[in-house]
Amino acid sequence: MALTTCPDCAGQVSDKAIACPACGYPMMQTKGKSAxxxxxxxxxxxxxxxxxxxxxxxxxxxxxxxxxxxxxxxxx
CATH class of the missing domain: 1.20.5 (Single alpha-helices involved in coiled-coils or other helix-helix interfaces)
Structure with missing residues (x-):
């Protein structure tokens, strides 16, 4: 599990997270479908x-x- 930076709040987020736990910014996007x-x-x-x-x-x-x-x- 690697940590990435949230583009919205600059918090540390798991690369497997669907959304940032701090601000709710969606991290995973599927092709044309909701995460x-x-x-x-x-x-x-x-x-x-x-x-x-x-x-x-x-x-x-x-x-x-x-x-x-x-x-x-x-x-x-």
């Missing part, structure tokens, strides 16, 4: 995977469905 496959977001450290988004949405729907069932059981 963050399957990720949503814009700043390093704030990316969230598509699977995490699906889990959050599904969990929220299940929570509201459970709450609706419990309210219906209490009311009747």
């Amino acid at each position: 963050w496959p399957g990720m949503l977001g814009g700043v390093a450290g704030t990316y969230i995977s598509a699977q995490a988004v699906v889990s959050i949405v599904l969990g929220s729907v299940m929570m509201f469905a459970f709450a609706a069932i419990m309210i219906a059981a209490i009311v009747s």
Whole structure:
């Protein structure tokens, strides 16, 4: 593992790093594709995977469905 210099903040970054840990500058670029496959977001450290988004949405729907069932059981 070699260290390189970030062109944005001049910090030391691993040559295997996708982005600079200090400033988020993208270090790896693939041909025409994002260096963050399957990720949503814009700043390093704030990316969230598509699977995490699906889990959050599904969990929220299940929570509201459970709450609706419990309210219906209490009311009747």
